[in-house]
Amino acid sequence: MNKSGKLLMLGLIVGALGQNILANEKMYVVKEKGFSGEIKLEVISDDDKIKDIKLVSHNETSHIMSRAFPILKERILKANSPIVDSVSGATYTSTAIKRGVNEVYKKMGKKYGRITPRTKAPEQPIAYLETVKTDLVIVGGGPAGLAAAIAAKESGIKNVILIEKLDILSGNGKYDMNFYDLINSDAQKKAGVEDSIEKFVKDNSNSMDTPERTMAQAKGAWVLDKWLRNMGIELNHYYGKRGHMAEKDAYGGEEVQDGLEKRAKELGIDIRTSTKGLDFIMENGKVSGVKVQNKNNFYDIKSTGVVITTGGFSSNKELLKKYVPGSENFQTSNQIGATGDFLPIFEKYNMEVKNLDVLNIFPFIISHTRDLTGGGDGFILVNKMGKRFMSESISKDKRVEAANKMLEQPDSQVFYIYDQNLYESSYRLQKHTAKGYHVKADTLEELGEKLGINSEILEETILTYNKGVKGKIKDPYTEKPFKREFKLEGPFYGVQVESAVHMTRGGVVANEKTEVLYEDGKIVPGLFAAGEVTNSSAAYSAAVIFGRIAGENAAKYINNK
CATH class of the missing domain: 3.90.700.10 (Succinate dehydrogenase/fumarate reductase flavoprotein, catalytic domain)
Structure with missing residues (x-):
């Protein structure tokens, strides 16, 4: 094909894809293998930089790609380089995208070397930043953390900061097909199922949870569907044993987590990803904030209340070996952030932990x-x-x-x-x-x-x-x-x-109000906990329920100060 023919063909392709390519721009289609299959990208460049990256097709987990791709695209375009940090929680997907973009840079005459899963941005110098002040800080952006942040905002707390150590939110919840232990739902009623708080308590009473916590979960489960639907989150498929999905052919976790993230952003919650909680700030026996790290930036967040929702330790081989010898040989289906970061901190301050050997x-x-x-x-x-x-x-x-x-x-x-x-x-x-x-x-x-x-x-x-x-x-x-x-x-x-x-069951002990307890049974003033970080037999829906309870009770605590 001659030059004019090639230009005509390029014009047809561009027209079909709805692109507006300027005279000095070029379009490249690149393919790389991601975690679950081929990722196809369309990359637009001019003489010396990448102007745009479009995702054409992929076989990755949709709720990972939808969160990771915009972040990685922004990093590459800002740096004009594939030598950027991968999106934590999506390392293999990120590596494939960076490799694809790197192939375009090669065609542009720019050589960045081989891209591997360890490729990252140049390290920045350590910096200690000024203290940030807020009403409430929530540590962990999974189902419990998002629910807590939303509930606190809806309870009138003006300044809420949510930190998440990974680059993306929603923890393990975004992977879940099932949303169990939901009662009094529209889907349950449509199926002609009669349920009650009393039946729930009877079915879910166990040795790990106090009767008061089981009752709190039951009451929370009774009103949860309405709360979710008010946010536009619909679990319309009921398939028995209190199990729900979004639809017969749609997972529940995607629906719930997409909706919680959307609501949190609508409410103007200050969400800080890539930000890890390091320690509590303790003053006279009460928790009054957290010490945090964002890459090489370190600072304190001072607050009236703290909610801890950092998850379990399924992804920490050392802790698995310590508490359940032999379990470190198993894979985990949990997300990479479930590393039990606050377990040593609970122990440091004599906060009670239980059942760390239950998986x-x-x-x-x-x-x-x-x-x-x-x-x-x-x-x-x-x-x-x-x-x-x-x-x-x-x-x-x-x-x-x-x-x-x-x-x-x-x-x-x-x-x-x-x-x-x-x-x-x-x-x-x-x-x-x-x-x-x-x-x-x-x-x-x-x-x-x-x-x-x-x-x-x-x-x-x-x-x-x-x-x-x-x-x-x-x-x-x-x-x-x-x-x-x-x-x-x-x-x-x-x-x-x-x-x-899949999950660790043990953790810090919290009462039915989600207040964290010291080893002597006294309440830790200012600290609330929900989700897999706590000692509980319950799982996904309970994380949302107790996250909501934590946000509401943290709000009451703050308003009484």
Whole structure:
């Protein structure tokens, strides 16, 4: 093609994409491999700088990309260089984008060398900044922290600062498919389900939570749906056992966290990302602020009240080894910020911590993406030899044992195998298959080849399974019949899985008002806590509930000063 033909082609492409390219500008399309697949970018440059970066397509987790890409784009354009800090919580995605942009810089004649996950911006000198004063500071920008900030603002607190050590908000909540333990919701009512605070308390009473905290959670769960809907957050799909999603084919976590972030920004909350809490500021036995770090900038935030919502320690191998020896060998499905930063600080000031040895192990995550996976009964677990090695029915008290059993298999490879019936009953399985995380095959032989499993033994394993379902033999691992028949006709599905530390249950002790307690049982004046940082059996919805309670009670504390 001659020069004029090339220009004509470029003009057609630009027109199709709706671009307005100036005479001295060039457009490049680059592709790089991200965490979950190919990322395609469109980069506009002039003679000496990148003018714009557009995301054309990707296979990354949507709620990560939507938060990370604008931040990284701004950093690259401001520096006019790919040598910038990755977005914390999205390192591999950031690296792919920086590599793609670096290819354009090469075409421009600028050489920045090889881009790796360790590539970062030049380090700035250490600086100690002036003290900042506010009414309330919240440490941690996950579900509990955002709920606390919103509730405090809605309770009349004028000056609220929320700090988050990562570059993006919403903690592990943004990954969640399910929003459990929600009662009196519009979706529950539409389904004809009658529920009550009393039923909730009966079902959720346990040894870790005081009766008062369980009652507070129940009352909070009763009014939570209305509070969320007033922010435009709709959980319209009810699927039993108090479980909710945004829609039948839409995760609950994205809906909730997108809505909380939007509301926090509407309220004008001072949100400071890349800002880590280092220590409490203590004055006469009460908490009156926090010491913080933003990159190499250090400063104090003085406040009347503090809410701590920093999460658990699922991503801290040292703490896992210390409190639950052996669990450090497991993956985690939690986000990278769950490192238990304030545990030593609670201990430093003699604040009570409990149950640090209690973990929530999730039975199956996808080995190469860490997504939670699975879809109910009707699957088998096999190793790469195609053999079953344990029962698929894993009770909560057997999850650590099962996780170790999976690691003991040849090359620590275990596969979750299921059929069309289970696929059709589970949106999560459908989504993962559509994204290419799970493989699909018409025959067991094809499935074995795609997953690297011995196909002959796999087929024998499933034949034995089916005999058990029909009552001809019992499951050797349970001495009971198998739960249901595994259809021998295809299509079949499978994915490599392992178990993971999903949550830590123990933490600092807080009462039903979310007030933190000293070891002697006295209240720590000025300090409130919610979410996974606290000692609690509850999870996602409870983080939002107790975050809201923390914000409201912190507001009362501040207004009484």
